Every structure is written in C-alpha cells, then in structure tokens.
Amino acid sequence: MSLITGLFYAVLAVYLGGWYTGRWHGNFSLLLFVMSVITLAYWLAERYKFRPEREAAAAQLVQQDQARRATLAMQGINEVDGNVAAARDKLLMQPWWLDWTAGLFPVICAVFLMRSFLFEPFKIPSGSMIPTLVVGDLILVNKFHYGIRLPVINKKIIDNNEPQRGDVMVFRYPVNTDLDYIKRVVGLPGDTVAYLNKRLTINGTPIEQTPLAEYYDADSLRYSFQFSEQLMGREHRILVDKDRPPFVPPQAVEDFPFKENCRYSGEGVVCKVPPGHYFVMGDNRDNSQDSRFWGFVPDRNLVGKAFVIWMNFGDIKRFGTFH
Template sequence: MSLITGLLYAALAVYLGGWYTGRWHGNFSLLLFVLTVVTLGYWLAERYRFKPAREAAATQLAQQNDARRAQLAAQGITQVDTDITQARERLLMQPWWLDWTAGLFPVICAVFLMRSFLFEPFKIPSGSMIPTLLVGDLILVNKFHYGIRLPVINKKIISNNEPQRGDVMVFRYPVDPSLDYIKRVVALPGDEVAYINKKLTVNGKPVEQSQLPQFYDEDTLRYFDQYSEKLGQVEHRILVDKDRPPFVPPQAVFDFPNKELCRYSGEGVVCKVPAGHYFMMGDNRDNSQDSRFWGFVPDDAIVGKAFVIWMNFGDFKRIGFFN
C-alpha cells in the first residue's frame, strides 16, 4: 500500500506541476472530488480494516506478555524486566501512507463541501472589472445564491434566486469552460440590450448614468472617464476610455451560439438575449472581453454571485462588500 500511495502522490505532483507550468488546464473542482473519493477509500479502510488489525495485534501482544508473566510466576520468577509499552505503541502507530491519506480526509471533505455548496474564493486576474474590482483582489463567491448545483458537472438541483441586472457573477467561460470569468449581468433572458456609442440601453430605456471624477489607473498610468451607473437596484461605477472606438472589431468576435440575435455596426452592438441566457459586461467597458465578443452566458455555466473582497495584500482598505 505504501508503494501505491507513493505512486498516487507522484501522479498528483505531475498533474499539479503541469497545471502550474501551463502544460494543461487544471480542473480544481474535479481534483477536489477525486481527492475526496480517494481519501474516503483510505479512511474507510483504516477504520474497518487497518486500525482493527493493529489493535488486534496489540491485544495479542498484551495477552502473550500476560501469559509469559503467568508462566514465569508459576516457576517462582516474579522479577520480569519485559516492558511492552514501546512495542505496543509501535503496533498501534498509523503508517505514513495512512496518515497522509485517511488522516487528510476530514479536511479535504470539508473543503470540498464548502467550496461546492457554500463559498468559493477567487483572485481577480485582470482589469476588466475596474473600478469595482482591481487586479489582485481576493473575493468570495456565494455558490448557493442562484441555487444548489452538483459539483464538477454544475447541474442545478435546487433553485434559489434568479440573476438580476447589476449582479457581479462568476461563470464558466463559454469559449473554454475550464476557465472562470467574472463580469456584471446587464441583461436578462428576453431583454434587448444595446451598447451604442458607449451608452447602455436595456429594452429601449437608457441606463441611468451620472459622471464622476476621473479615475486614475495605477497600472496604465492613465486617467479614465468614470460614471455612476444604475442597473436594476444596483448602483456601481464604470470606466470609459474616450480614445477607444465604440464598435467591436469584426475579427475579435467569436462564432458563438445564437450569434444571429446580435447586430454589429460601427456604433456598437444590439442583442436580443435568448431564454436561459444572460448578457455580461465588464465595468471597465473599453477594456473588457465580454458578451459583446463571445456571446451569451447559459444558466448551466453560472458558478455564483461575487459579493465581498476578503483580502488584497497590496491595499487592506479594499476589504469589504461591493456592488
């Protein structure tokens, strides 16, 4: 068993190494599921086979020792220097391959359940959601807000709240489902959404907007026009780059499902959101690859609702809830 366990750890090291170096995409949900199942197998084997066998061996050792002492006492020998305490402890000791498998099961299982059904941490990798979320923000995502989903396959089994305009949502990137993206919901199933000349309209009504002081981006060392925007009941900030054209370059648009529901022009894009799908945009409007480029997000791709920054090691003042 020690050899099998060593091989399993070697396979895990190879998988994580290839993932870290970019040789292949990893699936953390699947990895956690596999680790939970494997450590559960070891935990059950330890509880119902290996631990009882060690305890039986320790009991047998004690019985043999008692029998030997009784035999020696019958011969009049009472001074016996045999101490089996250390030997008994060695027999009861859990071997390393069980300590590093069965011993880890409760922790891995707790992480798997919490991450699958309650909250999942994410790190913001890009500036597409500036100024709401900055690169390096560590956020928490509520996994049950939009319903309970089975881990790995992401199948909804219990419904809860429906996504609303203005929600900041994490979802599986439609182009590559192994990646998670974060954007803001701007249009719901059945909505007609238009982003024309950098103005957002939903169902023919312009989204409320008011200008704020310019935003200075420390990464690009540039100032951007900043606005307060209200989507549904959510008021948040957006950035607009006045030097960028309003249209989406044709060569940058993917051939996505239901693309025929979108009309592209030199002024921007107009889309009719199909049933069971959502139109997503980044708050950094001219520096975000979103639904304008790769299409609609289906309901079965939803991961959860982002709601709090729990840490930013470069700026502790970032910690807190956000819209």
C-alpha cells in the first residue's frame, strides 16, 4: 500500500506541476472530487480493516505480556523487565501512507463540499473589471445563489435566484469551459442590448452615465474617464477609453452560437439575447473581452455570484462587498 500511495502522490505532483507551469489547464473541482473518493477509500479501509487489525495485534500483545507476568508471578518473580506500553503504542500508530490519505479525508471532503455548494474563492486575473475589481483581488463567489449544481458536471438540480442586470457573475468561459471568467450581467434572456458609441442601451432605453473624477490606474500609469451607471437601481462604476474606436474589430469576433442575433457596425454592436443566455460586459469597457467578442453565456455555464473582496496582498485596504 505504501508503494501505491507513493505513486498516487507522484501523479498528483506531476498534475499540479504541469498545471502551475501552464502545460495544461487544471480542473480544481475534479481534482478535489478524485482526492475525496481516493481518501474516502483509504478512510474506510482504515476504519474497517487496518485499525481493527492493529488494535487486535495490540490487544494480543498485552494479553501475552499479562500471561507472561502471571506465569512468572507463580514462580515467585514479581519484578519483570520490559514496558509493553511503548510497543503497544507503536503497533497502534498509523503508517505514513494512512496518515497522509485517510487522515486527510475529513479536511478534503469538507473543502470539496463547501467549495461545491457554498462559497468558492476566486482571484481576479485581469483588469477587465476595473474599477470594481482590480488585478489580485481575492473574492468569494456564492455558489448557491443561482441554484444548486452538481460539482464537476455543473448540472443544476435545484433552482434559486435568476441572474439580474448588474450582477457580477462568475461563469465558465463559453470558448473554453476549463476557464472561469468574471463579468457584469448586462442583458437578460429576451433583452436587446446595444453598445453604440460607448453608450449602453437596453431594450431601447439608454442607461444614464454620470461623469466622475478620472480614474488613475497604477499598473498602466494612465488616467481613464470614469462614469457611474445604474442597472436595476444598483450603481456601479465603469471606465471608458475615449482614444479607442467604438466598434469591435471583425477579426476579433469569435464564431459563437446565435451570432446571427448580433449586428456589428462602425458604431458598435446590437444583440438580441436568446432564451437561457446572458449578455455580459466588463466594467473596463474598452479593455474587456466579453459578450461583444465571444457571444452569450448559457445558463449551464453559470458558477455563482461574486459578492465580497476578502483580500488583496498588494493593497490590504481592499476589503468588503461590492456592486
């Protein structure tokens, strides 16, 4: 068993090493599921086979020692060398391969269940959601807000809330579902979303933009125009780069499902959101690859609603909820 356990950890190290170096994309949910199953098997074997065997061997050792002492006592020898307690403790001790498998099962299982059904941590990898979220923000995602889904396969089994305009949503990237993206929900099923000349319109109603003080991005060392928008009565901030053209370059547009629902022009894009799908955009409007480029987010791709920043190691003051 020690050899099998060693091989398991060797494979795990190779998988994590390739993931870390970018040789392949990892699936953390699948990894936790596999580790939960494997450590559960060890835990069951420990509880019903290995531990009873060690306890039986320890009990036999104690019985043999007691029998030996009783025999010696009958011969008038009351002082017997040897401490059977140390040997008993050694027999009861878990071998390393059980300590690092069965012993980890409760922790791995708890993390798997919490991450699958309650809250999942997420690190902001890019500046597409500036100024709401910046690179390095560590956030929590509510996994049950949009319904309970089975882990790994992401199949919804219990309905809950539907996404609303203005929600900051984490979802599986439609082009590559191994990746998670985070954007703001702008269009719901049936909505007509227009982003023309850097102004957002939903179902023919322009979304008011209120100018704010310019935003300074310390990473790019430049200022951007900043505005306040309101979706579903909730205010959030956006950035607009006046030096960039309003249209989406044709070569940057993916060939996505329901692309015929979108009309591209020199002014921007107009899309009719199909049933069961959502139109999402980044708050950093001119620095975001979003539904304008790769299409709609299907309901089956939803992961959860982002709601709080719990840490940013580059700026420890970034903490709290956001809209």
